[in-house]
Amino acid sequence: MVLRFLKYFLPFQHFSDHQLIELANLIQIKQIPANTTFIQLHSDTPAQYFLINGTVEVGDNTSTQWHIHARSENSRNPLSRYRPSRYTVKSITEIKVLIVDLETVLQFSNKAAQVDTSAEVRQHYLYKQLLKDLSNNRLQLPSVPDVAIKIRRSLHDEKSNFKHIANIIASDPAITTKIIKTANSALYRSIHKIDDCQMAVTRLGTKVTSQLVTSFSMKELFTTKNKSLKKKMMAIWKHSREIAALSFILAKITPGFNPEHALLAGLLHDIGAIPIITYADKHPEMMGNETQFSSMIEQLKGEVGAAILTRWNFSEDLVTTAREAENWLRQPGEKPDYCDIIIVAQLHALVGQTSTEQHPRLDEVPAFSKLALGQLTPELSIKVLEQAREQVEETINLLA
Numbered sequence: 001m002v003l004r005f006l007k008y009f010l011p012f013q014h015f016s017d018h019q020l021i022e023l024a025n026l027i028q029i030k031q032i033p034a035n036t037t038f039i040q041l042h043s044d045t046p047a048q049y050f051l052i053n054g055t056v057e058v059g060d061n062t063s064t065q066w067h068i069h070a071r072s073e074n075s076r077n078p079l080s081r082y083r084p085s086r087y088t089v090k091s092i093t094e095i096k097v098l099i100v101d102l103e104t105v106l107q108f109s110n111k112a113a114q115v116d117t118s119a120e121v122r123q124h125y126l127y128k129q130l131l132k133d134l135s136n137n138r139l140q141l142p143s144v145p146d147v148a149i150k151i152r153r154s155l156h157d158e159k160s161n162f163k164h165i166a167n168i169i170a171s172d173p174a175i176t177t178k179i180i181k182t183a184n185s186a187l188y189r190s191i192h193k194i195d196d197c198q199m200a201v202t203r204l205g206t207k208v209t210s211q212l213v214t215s216f217s218m219k220e221l222f223t224t225k226n227k228s229l230k231k232k233m234m235a236i237w238k239h240s241r242e243i244a245a246l247s248f249i250l251a252k253i254t255p256g257f258n259p260e261h262a263l264l265a266g267l268l269h270d271i272g273a274i275p276i277i278t279y280a281d282k283h284p285e286m287m288g289n290e291t292q293f294s295s296m297i298e299q300l301k302g303e304v305g306a307a308i309l310t311r312w313n314f315s316e317d318l319v320t321t322a323r324e325a326e327n328w329l330r331q332p333g334e335k336p337d338y339c340d341i342i343i344v345a346q347l348h349a350l351v352g353q354t355s356t357e358q359h360p361r362l363d364e365v366p367a368f369s370k371l372a373l374g375q376l377t378p379e380l381s382i383k384v385l386e387q388a389r390e391q392v393e394e395t396i397n398l399l400a
Helices: 002-008 017-024 103-122 127-137 146-155 163-168 173-184 197-204 208-220 227-250 257-268 274-280 282-290 289-313 316-324 340-352 366-374 378-387 387-397
Strands: 030-033 037-039 045-053 055-059 065-071 088-091 097-099
Touching: 002 017, 045 103, 055 146, 097 103, 103 127, 103 289, 127 274, 127 289, 146 163, 146 208, 163 173, 163 197, 163 208, 163 274, 173 197, 173 208, 173 387, 197 208, 208 227, 208 257, 208 387, 227 257, 227 340, 227 378, 257 316, 274 282, 274 289, 282 289, 289 316, 289 378, 316 340, 340 366, 378 387
Parallel strands: none
Antiparallel strands: 030 097, 037 088, 045 097, 055 065, 055 088
């Protein structure tokens, strides 16, 4: 009933059912008495009015006046769509109107246009072929870096100790350096300086060390020999590092979360893009249309990422995060999970940035209200992360 009711009005006809349901929560229905002027000529109100019941009188600056009746063809458009308003609108009878913010309508319209583009991409033969290869296990997926595998195995070995784990890490000088730097960083409130790997592992603990080694080793996966694709791969790695760093801080202020696990979740949330970009290296026609190629990555990376992490036997919460990290309105339960942290981290990363894509505000997503026991406001959340900016930058640099 609600969907059919909203689709009566022309601006909403091209919205998907999901968007209409979302829109229904943002509209206001109001009764207005007869002989009430509710839109003034030249007014700059952000509200758009749609006539549901009754009759209104519309007048312009030339004193021309006409009537609009509910359910007539003219009532399918906003009563005054321009800002500032070009008309005065007055109720002749008692009326009922639907009121919605103009910016909301524009955001939904942009989303609908993106959906149309998405539908076109899904018809592309390479989109279908890539999905087919994924379902038939023919898509080349990345493997867990060797050092991460060895560390994970050592955690299940009763004979393993700090020295044994340190020796495994020592096989990779770059990661050894990062583990020592991390142990000495302000992130772990270091007082006494550490200068060897075994002492670093002892300070951090085996579980934290394992999570950090896995995170540090991920960089080697974001590589390609194709110069045309290298820029895109590096952009995804840079974004993943920022989300990982923000997630680390958000997990610190949210009870019940492991910051290192959130860090890893942030690094892995876009991992599904890697094999898609690798696939494009073998099918260069994918790169012919940059917009279409980017859309293909956005639409496929969730399922591909989930497939990678499932193959790696990573925890279910990491698999869920890869699959649903950009499902802004997801609400699987009352308690927050790691995917909620990644969603909020991504929206934080967008603060102050200009983008052609439309994203919800922080306070519009269910994930935000669940973090920090629901005590955060968008302003306080931004302030907290600004105060932790040094830690965020330090984390990003450690992942570089």
